[in-house]
Amino acid sequence: MIEDKNQQRTQLSDLGEFGLIDHLTKNFKIKQSSTIKGIGDDAAVLNFENKKIVVTTDLLVEGVHFDLSYVPLKHLGYKAVIVNLSDVYAMNAKATQVTVSIAVSNRFPLEALEDLYAGIETAAKIYDIDVVGGDTTSSNTGLLISVTAIGEVEADNEIYRKGAKPNDLLVVTGDLGAAYMGLQVLEREKEVYKVNPNNQPDLEPYTYIVERQLKPEARKDISKLLKDLNVKPTSMIDVSDGLSSEIMHLCKHSGLGCDLYENKIPLDPQVISTCEEFNIDSTTVALNGGEDYELLFTVSQDDFLKIKGNPNLSVIGFMKESTEGIHLVTRADTRIPIKAQGWKNFND
């Protein structure tokens, strides 16, 4: 939240459209053998031979999905890629390419876009994907990023939201709720900063949760882990909107119900302590917080011994017939129906 008043500002209008794209993407290297032609023609040309491909797309809008007063542009570029890769991994596919389009107002200097693209490039490097296209245009107001991700999957290895069977175990990777609590901390510090701009925020006690919000990672590792464990999930989804919403998707697509055990939901100690500090229920945060980018999947009970005790995986419930409904089984052993939280974006 410290602004450098002396930063260099190059006007976007100083470069042409093609100059801008060339400038921003000149460091991007092609690494995937499936990329025949990346940026620089009417379209990218890809060759997946006999593999199936998966395609997913997401929009991030300033003021709706991110607040530039505390999100560094480099992190934003990184996150915009990650949220799409997470959807690719949720299909059990290997992410291979992305296209990145941005609409940006004149108030952004070239250096800001360089930061954004540095984040995109870092994500591409770490996740071993090629940036093969995109569009750059002006907007009348803020910044908008549209990413489309492409992945490849061997024949019949893809995993859908449908496919879960009654009695299958419900499993989640990592831990939940951290990104949401990181956002609460950042929002609070923003209010403090507004009152006293000289007050330097101490984010030390919140390192993990703030990083989960600003620089989330996608679970590239899970596909290999499951293969090594010789486990093939029967259904899978990524946790972007909150655990309750994702459970409802799996149940709806698979035509099932589910029991979710509150005491099995994996929470980082920093989430628990920050929830106490903010006086928020940690289960509610895990259920509805979102932006975890973990994977939620179902496996046959026969696979229980293969995944039991794995530090990356938590069994949090099991699937039931649809007539049984979808419930949270609380620590007090009461059963509460899980409901959709709906979509808050369009509310005023």
Place this chain on the structure above:
Amino acid sequence: MIEDKNQQRTQLSDLGEFGLIDHLTKNFKIKQSSTIKGIGDDAAVLNFENKKIVVTTDLLVEGVHFDLSYVPLKHLGYKAVIVNLSDVYAMNAKATQVTVSIAVSNRFPLEALEDLYAGIETAAKIYDIDVVGGDTTSSNTGLLISVTAIGEVEADNEIYRKGAKPNDLLVVTGDLGAAYMGLQVLEREKEVYKVNPNNQPDLEPYTYIVERQLKPEARKDISKLLKDLNVKPTSMIDVSDGLSSEIMHLCKHSGLGCDLYENKIPLDPQVISTCEEFNIDSTTVALNGGEDYELLFTVSQDDFLKIKGNPNLSVIGFMKESTEGIHLVTRADTRIPIKAQGWKNFND
């Protein structure tokens, strides 16, 4: 430009995110054999077997690329798809799928989005493509549409911007400048309407050029036409930014120069008469107007007899060594260097 004050308005916030996407895409049918799974999972799943695929993406931003005071939303949805398909056809590929993401402010009722999606659906039907994914989110201001198009191409049939050889003929499909002049007419009528809202515009003399602006078509037919004529272009690009910009791309990528003959540029009579009425030079309009969505390509001189006299194709120049430069040869037989017009979007 006639507003129906009694139109039905359903608030977007009345539907959840998933309700909205389900509602808008419920009529979309899957027709392509390459589409294994369309909308409704973390990602679409596609199977192109041994074919290569092409991927292209474009952003359309309200106030930059379109003005809703004279662009009907249905036409806008149609056009957003078309501009991407044009890029697929410019690779000599067959368009097969699109994803469509929109960011939209609360001022749009559900019925407006239904119109937009009706246009998308119409384009999908006419061009035989599947809508396989997308994202719908709110924006703080206007409307933004991000489309990614995917196409398939048989091995080694793709055509790039590079590949033209000296003495190759430069060929363009259809005619140029109409979409730009249609925009001039619409802008003029908007000003008239502002002064006197009761004045009904008479667009009858401008039917063709207004349609080229509001409801452009992409040249799906050209790939088959060239195959039937047994002609394989050496390079190809679509005309979206204006003929001069596209010629410069072909020259740059192929490492060549070019002579373009002013008297060979195909112009519709309505473009010529409207240019006279507006006192604008029609060659300038063809060179810099843009949004024609025609295809520009080069062929070997050996193919001249195959394309000569075809009503869809005009030979407008020929390629030269790069040292010869890129020139317009005027009707008065003077040679004028063709320069890039740059990108006006980021200028104030």
